Amino acid sequence: MVNKKDLDFLSREFETSEIPKEKKYLLKYFRKDVQQSFLKYYFVFGDHTNFVDHTGIYCQPRWLKILHKKLIDLEAIHSSAKESFDLELLSKIEAGKFKFKV
Secondary structure, rough: OHHHHHHHHHHHHHHHOOOOOHHHHHHHHHOOHHHHHHHHHHHHOOOOHHHHHHHHOOOOOOHHHHHHHHHHHHHHHHHHHHHOOOHHHHHHHHOOOOOOOO
């Protein structure tokens, strides 16, 4: 039985897919081609384990972990700002001006 992830891989969905509309602010923090490919891949598969094998883009495992942590941290801070109605922080994050260390 073929599952959705297998079909997404076979159709190379991760190359042509768009970042979800509500997550477009992430493109301001992931500017390089490799980083944007990572985002697309992550939003299709929900994981980065096979990123290098599936995309053919070489990336150190350490760098993938850093990108993953950056993504998780940014989404957590964004979600927290939304829940607490901190509009100043929310606008700062969505404008790409939020500074944090990974």
